[in-house]
Amino acid sequence: MEVILAEYLGFCYGVKRAIQTARDNATAAGGASTLGPIIHNPQMVERLQSEGIGTINSLGDMKAGTVIIRSHGVGPTVYAEAEERGLNLVDATCPHVKKAQMSAKELAEDGYRVVIVGERNHPEVKSIVEWADGDAVIVESVAEAQKLQPVEKLGIVSQTTFSGSKFKEIVAELLELSRDVRILRTICTATDQRQAAAAHLAGQVDMMLVIGGKNSANTTRLAQLCTARCPTYHIETAEELQPQWFQNVNRIGITAGASTPDWIIREVCTQCQRI
């Protein structure tokens, strides 16, 4: 049985940077915690917990110490609240997310109706809404785009991990809504690379394994892309592998979301060879 890894998979630059930032602050006076899980990968969150980096759900959960903003970013009110509470804030927002946030802010300031193409429940998207003065429309699908009313000026940004092809389809609809449309395609390079590599590999193998948190938007997207091309299983760890999946399978493709640690990818590869 042949196991082939996608050309681009696993940890991206923004996630590596956020984890390193958290580790650099693990021994900060008063303790260090991330606001929300640092990445959408329960195994990595657990590992950091054992290294002394906690997770809080709101700034009110912390009396003192260092709060680390994860790569998904937060709205402006969080920075102000941390200062008010006297907390030391360390910002690990991915620069690509920052760019999406600042693009939305500038569009709103320039009088554009801001449309964010992305998932409304994703923390990154919620943070981008806040930077657009809390007044942005979130669009997840072509059907939602078709329901919007025409406006004079329309500014479009995207969730950094959104599907490139879906973004294109939605933008085609949005272009009908205004004569003055500004499009800022803020999908990050790591996302584009992982999606393209996964789709390419899925077209060449008998089965794909997509590794990553079930709560990870970018991993779920990889699984959707692969499912359209070959039988695909989305797993978090090697323990979920089922021997019956491997019947009549000669070539297995493996990809992993931007928040999947290398050690989990290695374990899955090793386990595949054993089955």
Ligand code: SF4
């Ligand atoms: S997926 Fe892209 S935007 Fe998200 S953390 Fe990684 S590099 Fe940054």
